[in-house]
Amino acid sequence: IGVAKSDSWIDFSILEDCMREHLNEVAPRRIAVLDPVKLFIENYPQGKEEECEAPNHPQKPEWAKRKLPLSRELWIEREDFSENPPKGYFRLFPGNKVRLRYGYVVECTGCDKDAGGRVTAVRCKYDPDTKSGTAGAETVKVKGNIHWLSAKHSHPAEVRLYDRLFKVPHPGAGDRDFVPDLNPDSKKVITAQLEAALEHAKPEERFQFERHGYFVADLKDSGPGAPKFNRTVTLRDSWQKATPQT
Known part of the structure; x- marks a missing residue:
């Protein structure tokens, strides 16, 4: 990514693609x-x-x-x-x-x-x-x-589905308030069923949840035998490239 003296916007998907490329190599697969x-x-x-x-x-x-x-x-x-x-x-x-x-x-x-x-x-x-x-x-x-x-061998666990903080590529563009551009669905907390092996995941241990994305066991909130997972990035970019530039 080039750096210029003038103000510029960098598409968030570039960061997400880099995360996917790295995590694909290092994250073992599990089912959730x-x-x-x-x-x-x-x-x-x-x-x-x-x-x-x-x-x-x-x-x-x-x-x-x-x-x-x-x-x-x-x-x-x-x-x-x-x-x-x-x-x-x-x-x-x-x-x-x-x-x-x-x-x-x-x-x-x-x-x-x-x-x-x-x-x-x-x-x-x-x-x-x-x-x-x-x-x-x-x-x-x-x-x-x-x-x-x-059903007998899986276990329930809290999973936080994090998404993009803003629903538009250029929040607050044109000197307007950025608050209306916040994504109301940027965080969802659910109870999922996890593969038995995930019950003993260590804090900050990373996995690919098959068909879903890459997740990490929370550093502070995960306890012994009771991990809580945060989504790092989905498997694919679910945001349309044609989002209006507002």
């Missing part, structure tokens, strides 16, 4: 379900548990793999299910098949709702011959691939 809803595998045996293997870093085989327990009752992202999906939606909807990342191919059979019509659980059936890493993994072709966690 940020907006969880239950997924029941109806034909999976009651009480059965098994392990799936997931890489700690897909481009660094020397980092080895970790075990992910799979059971009949899982957590998935709420946005990974739709009763009436738009065109091009390849995740779970009644009659559609997806792969549970590192696991099996499942077919959605329906959902449960509360009195207000909100989905409280999604239901599916799995194909026992399609487990990732086995000879039958490629026998069923699907377009969707979603992450998940075993």
Whole structure:
């Protein structure tokens, strides 16, 4: 980035891209379900548990793999299910098949709702011959691939979703007040379901939460066995480049 004597603006996305490039190299992968809803595998045996293997870093085989327990009752992202999906939606909807990342191919059979019509659980059936890493993994072709966690083995934790402080590229431009340019959604605090290995994350330890972004265990607020995570940057730039220059 060049430095000039005159005042200039530097696009915040440049900093974000640099962070992504660095963190992609150094951050091990983990799974977090940020907006969880239950997924029941109806034909999976009651009480059965098994392990799936997931890489700690897909481009660094020397980092080895970790075990992910799979059971009949899982957590998935709420946005990974739709009763009436738009065109091009390849995740779970009644009659559609997806792969549970590192696991099996499942077919959605329906959902449960509360009195207000909100989905409280999604239901599916799995194909026992399609487990990732086995000879039958490629026998069923699907377009969707979603992450998940075993409800029994995951744990809840506070996650802070930080976003850009300002909603425009040039806050306060033209000698006007910058306050109206503040982004009201620059911080959201949620309770997510996390992979069991994250329970023992050390303060300032960094991870990529698969499909979401890069997160760091808070330096001051994380405690032994009770980490709290802050989002550093999303996986991709979700801000449109065509934001009006105000």
